[in-house]
Amino acid sequence: MDQLSQSTEITYHHEPAEDTSRIWKTFWILLGITVIELGLGLFMYLLPIPAWVDVFIKGVIVILTMAKAFYIVSIFMHLGDEIRNMIMTIALPLLLFIWFIAAFLWDGNEFRTSRNRYDKHFQEQTMKRQIRMGDTSQHSFE
Amino acid sequence: MATTAVAIKNNWWSGGKSPFNVEYGKLMMWYFLISDAFTFGAFLISYGTIRFSQNYWPNPNAVYNAFPGTGHANLPLAFVSLMTFILIFSSVTMVLAVHAGHHNNKKDVVKWLAWTVIGGLAFLACQAWEWTHLITGYHVVLTGNHLDVVGTTVTGNPWGVHIDRAATIADALKNTPHEALVNVVHTQHHDMSHHQLAAMSDDQLRGMLNLAELHVTEKGPVAFGGFFFGITGFHGFHVFSGVIINSIMLIMAQKDVFAKRGHYLMIEKAGLYWHFVDLVWVFVFLCFYLI
Known part of the structure; x- marks a missing residue:
């Protein structure tokens, strides 16, 4: 059976x-x-x-x-x-994660880059020792 | 026979049978797990967003470097590796229980479910130790113009940049209020109680400090603790409920409920949940400890 x-x-x-x-x-x-x-x-x-x-x-x-x-x-x-x-x-629904991850990490990175550009105090407090790759705000130091 | 099988196979959607060839409860468990995956995914991605928005983030190898019974030895990743192995192994015992259920082997189902419950409890015990260690592991932190002693909590993060300027530390010590000073000195004099230290004057306390050994950091990003405790806590709660579910399965199997029913499909559904808990840990392990 x-x-x-x-x-x-x-x-x-x-x-x-x-x-x-x-x-x-x-x-x-x-x-x-x-x-x-x-x-x-x-x-x-x-x-x-x-x-x-x-x-x-x-x-x-x-x-x-x-x-x-x-x-x-x-x-x-x-x-x-x-x-x-x-x-x-x-x-297939899990493929949404591809957009989800890309969009939000991009957003976080964009927020950091803008903040470094316009909030120099924040940048001085946190940026001195560690600079991430691909940070376009660094050009202002040159 | 063969032709009948082919005819049915080509008409999954013609009615009269499950088009997915799967039991209703199991399919719904899968769909629940998808929704749960999006919940965990949202948590982890928000963590990633905040992390990407910061210039500085603590190095996990520096934060998670303790192992029970080894004091202050620097053992990065060792304890969390043990937790990972425990959870992977409990996943194996779970799939062995499901396998035994396919063969209507009650003795093996009970045996492997029992090991799975033990593995889950061991993982929870490890997490309890790790949380306790982080919350009560006090570190000297430069707060404004004075020193303070903080553990890793949802409101405090002592894992900022290491301060090696002796002048800064000496200045901060002068500004440190009595109670904070007692806590700072206590990090170097565990043998003395807070009560004993509190009775001393500030100058006496400062004199007891070995400044060369005093490790002072800045405050780290405050979101660190909230994300760590929030996400590992949410995962730990899943482990806890998984242990409860597996215990119920264990009792039901022992009481011959499934044997009388003629199949052990319920074990499969509990197994899906338990494997999902393991799956989430794989990603928590990745996001918090490895990268």
Whole structure:
């Protein structure tokens, strides 16, 4: 007898995997990625590196985090086993985050740049030691 | 047989069956998780916006460098790595419980759910320690023209730029009121109580300070604590409710509720929630500790 016979909503039941090898493999992948992220984080902390390398490493860490998120959602949450239409109803709304992140970080950066340009007191209080890349307000110092 | 299967497969939307081939409750759990993802996303993005609007932001490696039982040893990222491993591992035990449920294996479901609950509780204990350490970890901060002692809270941030100008510190010490001075001295003399120190005169107190060892910083951006405690707190509350849900699943499985029902689909829904908690932590870990 089908073990899921009482759940009439499911037409096809995914044949459950016999062993747990896929789960453990995913665990080791997640563990490995986390260790690499930590290594990169400590690398940034311990070694004096130019600002562009710093930004590059942070970019790599973000991409590694996205890989971790993919493995958790696809394997642990079994979303990869669902039918395509259902995956799309979940994945497509999340694309809003692309605009969301770009727009708001741009806005924060714009606020900082304007404030530095027009509020010299704020700039003197906070800017002396740490200058971020791509800050156009710095030209006024030259 | 084969032709029937193909015919059905091509007509998911012709009625009479779930077009997503998924149980109602599970689909709704997914949609709830999407809304929750946007809530967490909004929090993290607002944190990013504020951070991008500041010229200075504390280095996480300097803030989160403590480990229980190691005193003042500088161990950046060590404790939060432990928390991350605990949560990833509890995610694995959860998916093993779901796997056992697919095979109607009650003994394994109970075993792995119990480990998941233990993992969740361990994570919460770690977070409690970390919060306590940050809130009660006092640091000497230059506030206006005098020194003060503050912990990391939603209104105070001692993680500003390090001050190494001896003259500035000496001036600030002269202006520091008695109570603040007692607190400053106490950071170097843990063996003496506040009561003992308060009985001394200001000059005596200043004389007790080892200025070469005194680490003084400016105030950092005040939003730092609010975002940290707000977002990790909101996540911690999710962990807490996940532990409650998993405990209920554990009791129900133990009492044969699912065995009588003939399937363990409820474990899958609890599992989705628990994995989501792990997923959010991956991003909290990224935004607060790594970059």
